[in-house]
Amino acid sequence: MYDASKIVVGLAVFVVLATSPLWYNALSSASPAAPELSQPTNGSTECVEETAFMRANHMDLLDQWRDTVVRDDVRTYTSEMSGKTYTMSLSDTCLDCHSKKDQFCDACHTYSAVDPYCWTCHVVPEEAQ
Amino acid sequence: MGALISLVAVAAIVLLASVGASTGDGLRFVFGVILPGVAFAVFLGGIIFRVVHWAKSPVPFRIPTTTGQAKSLPWIHNNELEAPSGLPGVIGRMALEVLAFRSLFRNTRVEILPEKSKVNYIADKALWAAAMAFHWAMFIIVLRHFRFFVEPVPAWVEMLQSVDGFFQIGLPVYYGTTFLMVVGLAYLLARRFFDSKVRYISLPTDYFALYLLLGIALTGIVMRHIEKIDVVQVKAAIVGWASFQPAVPVGVGLWYFVHVTLVSALLIYFPFSKLLHAPGVFLSPTRNLANNNRVRRHINPWNPDIQGHSYAEWEDEFRDKLKASGYALEKE
Known part of the structure; x- marks a missing residue:
């Protein structure tokens, strides 16, 4: 891969943002019901x-x-x-x-x-x- | 023809979801829980796969675009946003492209004026305006959907809702983005139908993405404004899914399943289609490389490793034979 550090950082930001609801719910103590x-x-x-x-x-x-x-x-x-x-x-x-x-x-x-x-x-x- | 094939494809997805949702709990679980999960995984994995694949291609030589004065002599004013000389300029140009569609803003249309028998190039901002309306509206709508995915709902989502529904028209209030997304998509579709030049180059995939997005928007509007559904049950279904406690969605109605299935289809389709321009714009060489050809030496990354063989070395290699043939040597 070329410019691997930039690509990895970009993809990491994308994955964290796209899955942010899952993190948010995992860290939240409120009941989803x-x-x-x-x-x-x-x-x-x-x-x-x-x-x-x-x-x-x-x-x-x-x-x-x-x-x-x-x-x-x-x-x-x-x-x-x-x-x-x-x-x-x-x-x-x-x-x-x-x-x-x-x-x-x-x-x-x-x-x-x-x-x-x-x-x-x-x-x-x-x-x- | 392409328009028809795509319409049939999207109609088939809608039909599949409707039949599935009205069959029984088993298929409701498939369409309401498993399919969105698979779609989301394909979306994430597909984009990572595509971006990594792109990153394996060598970075090309800088392509200076001729839209601004590059940095040269100190007394020549340079345009840092159109021809950046370093990282800050590149970030600015990329931000302008991603947030404001700078290069589409340059869009022109050609017209032949018969009475003057000449070609005219006219600035055409309609495509830019429709694209901006659709993309920004869709972005805000996706952010607004956070209220279904997380519990408790963060304050910024409610702020976004109150700004979007500022005019408080109707009950539930109509959002400005609802209008902008549909109008933007309608323009993008209409230009493929009615502009003969664009129709000629339109492929089934061009229509498919538009139909899919329009279908998603319209089913969403139906659920909010026409055939209202029980929002609390919808939230329970989605937030349960996003907390890894999925259950068969109950009391949410057919439109919900159609909407969710169309969104799943979009997510699955995304990494294998023209919609990849979203991650792709960040990897466009004309946007993400500084125009510093004259400042830095760029070595072509795929140049083969050539071992030089100088005249002196050649003479040394064949010295005996050259001498024997009476050849005039530089070094005796």
């Missing part, structure tokens, strides 16, 4: 829609709720799953069951590095903190 979410304490057993839908699409629902409430002044939501009606409110309806923000919202959002801007307008209720 998905976080456990806190269950509702008020006896509720179902969300406004199905769990799988909520997991993937809750941001769409909240977005739609915000627009409906703020722009159209319509505050009642009828569930497509159960036909029940709910008041469209993050603080009152969502946080009523999911009462611990740090063990529900934040658990997944921190895990997957999502920074929702809900709380730039909404105040986190005392009991949910």
Whole structure:
């Protein structure tokens, strides 16, 4: 090999950078498993829609709720799953069951590095903190 | 024709992943865990193999490119970035090439103006702009994907996300790089379709890489914005894989497997294709050698070891015979 020292240094930098997630995880003490979410304490057993839908699409629902409430002044939501009606409110309806923000919202959002801007307008209720 | 062959090839990969992911847990493990692992190993090993192979070729004589004044007399102003005289200049020129595609910025296009019956060379920055948009967007997108690979997520990833999603359009927010990558790739593909000169020299491999990258970008966009998937399960699957605790990915949907399989195909394809320009640019002689031909003597490394035989030695060797034939000798 010609200029072997430069080639080896270059390749070493490449390999270390390309495998850096593996090193990072090996040296990190955090568990790679998905976080456990806190269950509702008020006896509720179902969300406004199905769990799988909520997991993937809750941001769409909240977005739609915000627009409906703020722009159209319509505050009642009828569930497509159960036909029940709910008041469209993050603080009152969502946080009523999911009462611990740090063990529900934040658990997944921190895990997957999502920074929702809900709380730039909404105040986190005392009991949910 | 080449465009069609490549499209069929990429479609076959997508089909394979879709069928595999919907068959059962066994194949889901193959497509979600084993294939990415093999692909990553091939990618790393392949690049090392190729670079070492290249490094076995002798370093050629310096090739001075005529894009700047080389260093000569002290009162002639030299251009250190275009014709570097030493290591700092070489690093600067290489950085400019890698980070800003300096030589592509010189791109021109030829036009024949019939009314003036003459050839015109016009600066063409569109290719440069599209290439910059695509490469930088892809680089930032790869860095953003660190959030799936490591736990806890480092602060710089979140900073990158908030800058990339600065305008907070849509929910989840649309990233600027999403737009730039697709637009860049679309231009690079469109020029192969619609510019007859480029179409003539386009090979199936040219289309294949573009389709593959477009497929990766589009499946990613589908998962984020259209057919949303459970991001927490995706992260659990990927970070488990990157911590050597792999499990069959659950609840992640078909699009995830298509995306991962296309990325795996790209990683496997990388070390055997034109995509090797990524490590290759660092080994280009016109970029990584200082233009110091007039300062330093460069000895051709593959010159054979020639043993000299001077006239005096020749005369000594045949002295008797030369003398006998009456030859006029320099040294009696």
